[in-house]
Amino acid sequence: METPGSGTQAMRALIALRERILAGTxxxxxxxxxxxxxxxxxxxxxxxxxxxxxxxxxxLLERVRAGGFVVRSxxxxxxxxxxxxxxxxxxxxxxxxxxxxxxxxxxxxxxxxVSALDLCFGAAPGEVEFERYSELNAGFHExxxxxxxxxxxxxxxxxxxxxxxxxxxxxLPDKADIVAFRRSLNVAQDQHRAMVAAIxxxxxxxxxxxxxxxxxxxxxxxxxxxxxxxxLLSRVPGMALMVG
Amino acid sequence: METPGSGTQAMRALIALRERILAGTxxxxxxxxxxxxxxxxxxxxxxxxxxxxxxxxxxLLERVRAGGFVVRSxxxxxxxxxxxxxxxxxxxxxxxxxxxxxxxxxxxxxxxxVSALDLCFGAAPGEVEFERYSELNAGFHExxxxxxxxxxxxxxxxxxxxxxxxxxxxxLPDKADIVAFRRSLNVAQDQHRAMVAAIxxxxxxxxxxxxxxxxxxxxxxxxxxxxxxxxLLSRVPGMALMVG
DNA sequence: CCTTCCCAAAATGTATACATTGTCGAGACT
DNA sequence: AGTCTCGACAATGTATACATTTTGGGAAGG
Numbered sequence: 001m002e003t004p005g006s007g008t009q010a011m012r013a014l015i016a017l018r019e020r021i022l023a024g025t026x027x028x029x030x031x032x033x034x035x036x037x038x039x040x041x042x043x044x045x046x047x048x049x050x051x052x053x054x055x056x057x058x059x060l061l062e063r064v065r066a067g068g069f070v071v072r073s074x075x076x077x078x079x080x081x082x083x084x085x086x087x088x089x090x091x092x093x094x095x096x097x098x099x100x101x102x103x104x105x106x107x108x109x110x111x112x113x114v115s116a117l118d119l120c121f122g123a124a125p126g127e128v129e130f131e132r133y134s135e136l137n138a139g140f141h142e143x144x145x146x147x148x149x150x151x152x153x154x155x156x157x158x159x160x161x162x163x164x165x166x167x168x169x170x171x172l173p174d175k176a177d178i179v180a181f182r183r184s185l186n187v188a189q190d191q192h193r194a195m196v197a198a199i200x201x202x203x204x205x206x207x208x209x210x211x212x213x214x215x216x217x218x219x220x221x222x223x224x225x226x227x228x229x230x231x232l233l234s235r236v237p238g239m240a241l242m243v244g
Numbered sequence: 245m246e247t248p249g250s251g252t253q254a255m256r257a258l259i260a261l262r263e264r265i266l267a268g269t270x271x272x273x274x275x276x277x278x279x280x281x282x283x284x285x286x287x288x289x290x291x292x293x294x295x296x297x298x299x300x301x302x303x304l305l306e307r308v309r310a311g312g313f314v315v316r317s318x319x320x321x322x323x324x325x326x327x328x329x330x331x332x333x334x335x336x337x338x339x340x341x342x343x344x345x346x347x348x349x350x351x352x353x354x355x356x357x358v359s360a361l362d363l364c365f366g367a368a369p370g371e372v373e374f375e376r377y378s379e380l381n382a383g384f385h386e387x388x389x390x391x392x393x394x395x396x397x398x399x400x401x402x403x404x405x406x407x408x409x410x411x412x413x414x415x416l417p418d419k420a421d422i423v424a425f426r427r428s429l430n431v432a433q434d435q436h437r438a439m440v441a442a443i444x445x446x447x448x449x450x451x452x453x454x455x456x457x458x459x460x461x462x463x464x465x466x467x468x469x470x471x472x473x474x475x476l477l478s479r480v481p482g483m484a485l486m487v488g
Numbered sequence: 489c490c491t492t493c494c495c496a497a498a499a500t501g502t503a504t505a506c507a508t509t510g511t512c513g514a515g516a517c518t
Numbered sequence: 519a520g521t522c523t524c525g526a527c528a529a530t531g532t533a534t535a536c537a538t539t540t541t542g543g544g545a546a547g548g
Binding site for chain 2: 500501502503504509510511
């Protein structure tokens, strides 16, 4: 049995719309008109509205006062704030995990992810298996978000992370050619290891500070892209949502 | 002109459903069946689904995998975590406001709210104008959430605050008869004043710590209610959502 | 020339009939 | 007795016709 609803019209509309918004085909601020859209997607208005309602939950659309939806738009500062917010929430997850304590197995598991991440680094300074690193990194952050055992925290963290540019993986893939990015991976991995140690040692404040600083790497990378090489912007996921 | 959509069937359904959920008429975990509900509310299924989609955004409902909606349910720990989360987010708003600086007017305005809160305290120790205090307190937190000038932060803070038991006013109204609650108001007001001072003085860490500790008052009050006098539970907004 | 009112068009809101899908139980076969 | 399957029911999913509201422009009046 597949995921129920995966073959529904609403799901098709959801996927198609999400893709177009993230690709920038439908730019930020654009109002989504039901009739033309339903014709373009060859889907009737009812499931289309269902899809749009879900995209509001994802944070990609906004409801407009008089009815209808527009593509949400983010300024540079909004992107910075979303990254900061992720840091704050991951920090909270890490702190609570440290303060409340976590089960042996969960901690071991997280440690194994960190060990696996170590194996992505080769002998030479800049030699890194990016694809594998990216996957494992996503796994690390996923586990971290649930480590405190709080569904409320996990839920909000997942929510913020759903904004592509605020995701922990936003500045990872196929950035192999940028020296500054490669070096940031070593720092990031140090922080991963330190976070696990802090949580294991019940050092809540340290775990929180580390998670916040960890998110700052994403901010650094974003600022590098904006100031040094804007041609890389198109490779950052969700950047089509940014204006200015 | 009134709020657009305020007279729509979807809005009626939204209000009716929200009321029933918060009152506990429709208990946590209950699945909302479209046909019976639409008959009960005398509203067709289409606007009903619209209303349910909005209640998902509000955090009162959850979508269920196979389709449909259920009333979200919170354990005691979830309520604690939601309050903690509010503290973390208000702390972030306060810290960013301090670090980035806020305009003269906004800061003055916040200070005036604090001064007005002062006037709610009479000469005798426990003499407080609760209604006025409650209103002004809501205003203080509302302004605080926007003080950093970050729409991303404000949005998520508003979102968490929409859970009634996590709202800054959750443990305020008509609690005049509880000595412990009355005393907490004095502490709270001290924290209000200190937060403004910290923000004005660009003391980010202090502002953040104060906001977090401020939210802990709500937690204290919740724990008091749970341990000392559960008969008060029914007076706490949103407690119908709590199970266990 | 600006303002205001009003109408028409276009948008969202609503109802409802119908389609599809998932669920649960009864029956038969093993 | 257990289990597998099939079918009926009940739920959500979809399409579409119709209602209502909003909006923009143009004409009339100040």
